Amino acid sequence: MNFQPYPFHWVPAAGQRHASTDARPSGGYPTGMEVATLCGCRLDADNSELAWFWNTCPVAIGRRTRLLVFRCMGRALSRDR
Numbered sequence: 001m002n003f004q005p006y007p008f009h010w011v012p013a014a015g016q017r018h019a020s021t022d023a024r025p026s027g028g029y030p031t032g033m034e035v036a037t038l039c040g041c042r043l044d045a046d047n048s049e050l051a052w053f054w055n056t057c058p059v060a061i062g063r064r065t066r067l068l069v070f071r072c073m074g075r076a077l078s079r080d081r
């Protein structure tokens, strides 16, 4: 039940979806909760359903890609052994 594909969560805030490594309460970040995002901001989360249709923060995409690359490299290395 604790499976996490990436070491961050998505948090809709300020009109975009950002990535954050803050601990997330079950059910998601509640509306109004201040969350530190990977793009370097502190934003109030918006847990409304509409918020999940917002565009992804471009910086968050870049960081996410880098995280994915690191994960893939780690997997490849362990497979080569």
Ligand SMILES: [Zn+2]
Binding pocket: 016, 017, 018, 019, 037, 038, 039, 041, 057, 058, 059, 060
């Ligand atoms: Zn962002």
